[in-house]
Amino acid sequence: MYVSGLQLTDFRSWAEIDLELGRGPTALIGANGQGKTNLVEAIGYTATLASHRVAADAPMVRSGADRAVIRTRVERGGRQTLVELELNPGKANRARINRSPVPRAREVVGLLRTVLFAPEDLSLVRGDPSERRRFLDDLLVARAPRMAGVRADYERVLKQRNALLKTAFLAKRSGGGDMRTLDVWDAHLAQSGAELLAARLELVEAMAPHVESAYKEISNGQGETGLAYKCSLGDAMPDSSDREVLGAALLSELARVRPQEVERGVSLVGPHRDELVLTLSSAGTPLPVKGYASHGESWSVALALRLASYTLLRDDAPGTDGEPVLILDDVFAELDVGRRQRLAELVQGAEQVLVTAAVPDDVPEALVGGRYDVHDGTVTRVR
Amino acid sequence: MYEGAVQDLIDELGRLPGVGPKSAQRIAFHLLAADPVDVRRLVSALTEVKEKVRFCRICGNVSEQDDCRVCRDPRRDLTVICVVEEPKDVVAIEKTREFRGRYHVLGGAISPIEGVGPDDLRVRELMIRLQDGGVTELILATDPNLEGEATATYLARLVKPMGLRVTRLASGLPVGGDLEYADEVTLGRAFEGRRQVDV
Ligand SMILES: Nc1ncnc2c1ncn2[C@@H]1O[C@H](COP(=O)(O)OP(=O)(O)OP(=O)(O)O)[C@@H](O)[C@H]1O
Ligand SMILES: [Mg+2]
Ligand SMILES: [Zn+2]
Numbered sequence: 001m002y003v004s005g006l007q008l009t010d011f012r013s014w015a016e017i018d019l020e021l022g023r024g025p026t027a028l029i030g031a032n033g034q035g036k037t038n039l040v041e042a043i044g045y046t047a048t049l050a051s052h053r054v055a056a057d058a059p060m061v062r063s064g065a066d067r068a069v070i071r072t073r074v075e076r077g078g079r080q081t082l083v084e085l086e087l088n089p090g091k092a093n094r095a096r097i098n099r100s101p102v103p104r105a106r107e108v109v110g111l112l113r114t115v116l117f118a119p120e121d122l123s124l125v126r127g128d129p130s131e132r133r134r135f136l137d138d139l140l141v142a143r144a145p146r147m148a149g150v151r152a153d154y155e156r157v158l159k160q161r162n163a164l165l166k167t168a169f170l171a172k173r174s175g176g177g178d179m180r181t182l183d184v185w186d187a188h189l190a191q192s193g194a195e196l197l198a199a200r201l202e203l204v205e206a207m208a209p210h211v212e213s214a215y216k217e218i219s220n221g222q223g224e225t226g227l228a229y230k231c232s233l234g235d236a237m238p239d240s241s242d243r244e245v246l247g248a249a250l251l252s253e254l255a256r257v258r259p260q261e262v263e264r265g266v267s268l269v270g271p272h273r274d275e276l277v278l279t280l281s282s283a284g285t286p287l288p289v290k291g292y293a294s295h296g297e298s299w300s301v302a303l304a305l306r307l308a309s310y311t312l313l314r315d316d317a318p319g320t321d322g323e324p325v326l327i328l329d330d331v332f333a334e335l336d337v338g339r340r341q342r343l344a345e346l347v348q349g350a351e352q353v354l355v356t357a358a359v360p361d362d363v364p365e366a367l368v369g370g371r372y373d374v375h376d377g378t379v380t381r382v383r
Numbered sequence: 384m385y386e387g388a389v390q391d392l393i394d395e396l397g398r399l400p401g402v403g404p405k406s407a408q409r410i411a412f413h414l415l416a417a418d419p420v421d422v423r424r425l426v427s428a429l430t431e432v433k434e435k436v437r438f439c440r441i442c443g444n445v446s447e448q449d450d451c452r453v454c455r456d457p458r459r460d461l462t463v464i465c466v467v468e469e470p471k472d473v474v475a476i477e478k479t480r481e482f483r484g485r486y487h488v489l490g491g492a493i494s495p496i497e498g499v500g501p502d503d504l505r506v507r508e509l510m511i512r513l514q515d516g517g518v519t520e521l522i523l524a525t526d527p528n529l530e531g532e533a534t535a536t537y538l539a540r541l542v543k544p545m546g547l548r549v550t551r552l553a554s555g556l557p558v559g560g561d562l563e564y565a566d567e568v569t570l571g572r573a574f575e576g577r578r579q580v581d582v
Contacts, residue, residue: 157529159496160495160529163495163496167498180501180537181493181495181500183540184536184540188532188536
């Protein structure tokens, strides 16, 4: 699939812009702060209903305006789909598909698929474990939209359970203690937790070889990366990734740690405490990426994670129909010349690649198919 | 902030469910501008509902007498109780005409976030109704969302020693939804296809 048109109204710095895009690689070039990232952010938002830069919608509405509108034309297997999104901060966002309103904006998720590489990705490898959990869960949802429900269920169970643990904690202090409903929340946590855990384990297994080979290619064989899923079940982690087995393991571990949980008022077991461990080895010794790897190495591991998601999403749907749009926002500036070239070679065959850069020379020649200059609120096609 | 009475009205309206500060303001100024006859009619409707309507002694549904219309009806099957969260769920289920037993209205669902536990619901009253042994089936028709499921699980575990047939409405109801918003056909089918709960 590819995006053939993007039209924005009051989105970020853009009051009004109408852009035609084509297949293959396209470079958006312009000085800092000209609005390049804003353009690709809008495309990423259309795919996932989330920005890669901010958690809330308000910053995406041009200051002084009430709402922002993103219109994205998606071409897929000879068919055109026009996805229109209206961002109304503080109110429900609205969506239309081919001019027909849909009851909930969520229904547009999956019509466009993107894999977005951005400088923020460095926090994938350097940030908190929560960043890597989010990466896994976002990818789960991109592969199977049904997982959005599982993820939301789990988060809700966790909130309810933590609220109860806090009162149980207080009640214990004041001598009482109503723990009768905790068993019920344990059961629900084990159930949706096992579903999420099983899906993550399966994902990590499917992704690992792709991450390893992508890193090898980018780094030209300089070092090997590895990834492992470290579960909060610890030694109680079963060998199997069967949901029933995992659920039973979670349940018995919850029973074991209950006194500590009541003491501290938080849930200590479950996928919300798990970690995706990334390592990098040179000369045979694996070291954690976080805290050890160089800047360029960390950045390359982050790229390898994104490339692996791209490969998985692409292979999920045969043909070019399901092939996600690749967006490379400012990724070349941080890499040495060799790594730039090899990254370009890895992605240039994709159905559509959108690249942004402040310095034209940063973009490898292979990725300058179409070229647009972004300057002073206008976008001009120069090639 | 407005002066005295106007602000008081806005504050009171703002405490109603689903009414934010902006809507409260709009309603208040609408009432200020309205015909006094209309406002008096609203006032008497409010007073009357508090004076005349109470909760059924048996099931907790809203009623103008001690017992509600369903509990007074001699044709209802006394061996089945259908547990729901709110009186509006009784209305929704009655519309399906699938259910001939009686109800038990809990007055909500377990939700620690909102500080609601079993003691805040009419759970004790339910246990008392079940104790005399006349009831053989308990249908758990709490909402098909997390809190409704948790409440159903809790009740199923609580009544397990009593050896009743405990059933839950069949799936097919939109997950994450409210019972009251399910259409009659869907809700009716969910009743027919209810399944035994194992705990
Ligand atoms: N809600 C908004 N309203 C108005 N302007 C905004 C809004 N959000 C961001 N901007 C402006 O957009 C500009 C940043 O745009 P963007 O991040 O797309 O730049 P860029 O071209 O990618 O630059 P760089 O090369 O530095 O990455 C900033 O000048 C910022 O002030
Ligand atoms: Mg940028
Ligand atoms: Zn009654």
